[in-house]
Amino acid sequence: MKYMLLIYSNAESWAGLSAEQREGLARSHEELAKELTEQGMLVSSAGLADPITTRTVSVRDDARTTTDGPYAEAKEHLAGFYLVECDNIDQAIDYAARMPDAKYLAVEVRPVMDSSGLEM
Amino acid sequence: MSDFELLLREETPQVLSALVRHYGHFDLAEEAVQEALLAAAQQWPTEGVPDNPRGWLIRVGSRRLTDLLRSESARRRREENAANLAAPEEFVASAPDVDDPGGRDDTLTLLFLCCHPAVSAASQIALTLRAVGGLTTAQIAAAFLVPEATMAQRISRAKRSIKQAGSTFEMPPEAERDARMGAVLHVLYLIFNEGYTASSGTSLHSAELTTEAIRLVRGVRRLLPDDGEVAGLLALMLLTDARRPARTDPDGGLVPLAEQDRSKWNKDAIVEGEALVTDALSRTQLGPYQVQAAIAAVHGTAERAEDTDWPQIVALYQVLEQLSDNPMVTLNHAVAVAMATGPKEGLALLEPLESDQRITEHHRLEAVRAHLLEMSGDLDGARASYLQAARRTTSIPERNYLQSKADRLS
Numbered sequence: 063m064k065y066m067l068l069i070y071s072n073a074e075s076w077a078g079l080s081a082e083q084r085e086g087l088a089r090s091h092e093e094l095a096k097e098l099t100e101q102g103m104l105v106s107s108a109g110l111a112d113p114i115t116t117r118t119v120s121v122r123d124d125a126r127t128t129t130d131g132p133y134a135e136a137k138e139h140l141a142g143f144y145l146v147e148c149d150n151i152d153q154a155i156d157y158a159a160r161m162p163d164a165k166y167l168a169v170e171v172r173p174v175m176d177s178s179g180l181e182m
Numbered sequence: 183m184s185d186f187e188l189l190l191r192e193e194t195p196q197v198l199s200a201l202v203r204h205y206g207h208f209d210l211a212e213e214a215v216q217e218a219l220l221a222a223a224q225q226w227p228t229e230g231v232p233d234n235p236r237g238w239l240i241r242v243g244s245r246r247l248t249d250l251l252r253s254e255s256a257r258r259r260r261e262e263n264a265a266n267l268a269a270p271e272e273f274v275a276s277a278p279d280v281d282d283p284g285g286r287d288d289t290l291t292l293l294f295l296c297c298h299p300a301v302s303a304a305s306q307i308a309l310t311l312r313a314v315g316g317l318t319t320a321q322i323a324a325a326f327l328v329p330e331a332t333m334a335q336r337i338s339r340a341k342r343s344i345k346q347a348g349s350t351f352e353m354p355p356e357a358e359r360d361a362r363m364g365a366v367l368h369v370l371y372l373i374f375n376e377g378y379t380a381s382s383g384t385s386l387h388s389a390e391l392t393t394e395a396i397r398l399v400r401g402v403r404r405l406l407p408d409d410g411e412v413a414g415l416l417a418l419m420l421l422t423d424a425r426r427p428a429r430t431d432p433d434g435g436l437v438p439l440a441e442q443d444r445s446k447w448n449k450d451a452i453v454e455g456e457a458l459v460t461d462a463l464s465r466t467q468l469g470p471y472q473v474q475a476a477i478a479a480v481h482g483t484a485e486r487a488e489d490t491d492w493p494q495i496v497a498l499y500q501v502l503e504q505l506s507d508n509p510m511v512t513l514n515h516a517v518a519v520a521m522a523t524g525p526k527e528g529l530a531l532l533e534p535l536e537s538d539q540r541i542t543e544h545h546r547l548e549a550v551r552a553h554l555l556e557m558s559g560d561l562d563g564a565r566a567s568y569l570q571a572a573r574r575t576t577s578i579p580e581r582n583y584l585q586s587k588a589d590r591l592s
């Protein structure tokens with residue numbers, strides 16, 4: 063099963079980190095990505111640029127509007143993701159729990175849908 | 183699959199066994215065989231298939247393995263020199279006899295090694311497909327929708343784990359044989375399922391896995407003709423795969439068993455599967471794959487959905503529940519009871535599952551409940567359960583199917 067680990071952050075939680083903590087965060091992700099790669103479990107992962115750089119696109123009656131900033135007005139934003147292959151959701155949760163981001167704010171674990179199906 | 187591709191796949195376990203018997207080093211030998219297969223795939227189509235394909239592959243594989251072993255031992259020597267240790271002259275060997283690789287078939291030994299308990303299920307599958315099935319890393323990666331680099335890592339990791347567990351290229355001890363055989367059959371079953379559940383059109387590559395799984399089980403059956411569960415698994419695969427042409431509509435939507443166009447079922451596969459399971463049930467020790475195959479055979483031999491012998495299926499599920507503690511079996515049992523006796527009796531069987539941690543949140547429990555509620559005439563309840571099941575599944579075709587069932591009731 064593939065799971066998406068969604069890392070949430072907010073401006074304050076990030077600003078509140080010391081230089082040491084930020085370094086620790088980067089190191090933890092480096093180690094985690096290396097381990098997941100070696101296990102053959104990592105499908106993809108990336109960090110996302112600050113929400114200040116986001117554009118939100120919507121099309122209504124064929125007219126396109128583009129606004130600056132994220133779609134949802136929330137204090138929290140998506141800061142990065144891992145797409146991993148795990149045996150089950152508990153294994154995915156264990157990896158999420160190892161991210162320092164889980165300590166600072168939260169990491170969401172979501173199963174990825176696939177196109178396989180069994181007739182009923 | 184072209185003829186020569188099939189030939190390569192058939193030869194893979196033989197060539198790998200020959201190399202491992204001669205040189206040891208399963209991990210490197212497996213790498214070398216892959217390279218020999220790739221070389222053959224490049225050269226044979228233009229230069230023609232050699233007279234002795236196995237000999238050719240063993241020769242090319244040996245050469246490659248020798249190179250790998252040399253660089254491995256050079257690396258080790260460098261490390262050892264650095265630690266002021268004497269360099270052992272450890273690698274001296276002649277090539278294996280290509281014309282007579284011993285006349286043994288070590289496919290089973292290979293399967294036991296690939297399905298080693300130290301390795302995760304996903305890695306057992308990947309390694310089995312490559313080392314025994316002869317598929318390339320790219321093909322396996324495409325079937326499982328992951329990048330090739332991820333799959334390559336998974337395979338190397340599996341080989342490292344096997345090496346660390348200290349496993350060697352021999353049959354597991356008698357005491358472990360049954361459990362290890364169970365793991366091998368389970369991996370082959372998972373490979374089949376991966377292909378069978380793939381909806382047509384969206385992942386053509388995975389559909390080929392059913393063919394591959396059937397080919398591998400046939401190979402095991404040739405070596406163990408008296409093993410009832412091997413026969414049962416082969417029968418189950420054949421009887422299930424027989425329905426593949428009818429299980430999806432042209433848009434890839436799922437068609438339930440009761441609504442399938444049975445004229446599209448593969449009759450030959452049904453006949454072969456039924457004969458296999460009947461024979462196994464009459465002369466070997468009973469096991470879960472045989473019972474599941476027997477159930478599939480009852481479905482497969484019903485001319486129309488309404489001709490299905492549900493009391494027979496109920497009886498078989500009762501046997502299966504004795505053999506395996508699996509809430510999915512109870513779910514299917516409940517459906518059969520509802521068909522044989524009535525929805526109320528089926529719903530009663532679902533009650534103990536409400537508190538079974540393994541299945542309480544599973545969409546199938548909700549989907550079965552929906553189906554039985556619909557049969558009982560509780561359409562509001564059925565609709566609510568279909569919607570709940572649609573939200574719980576992680577499969578797009580299942581979600582679409584469950585959603586459409588709910589839509590029809592509103």
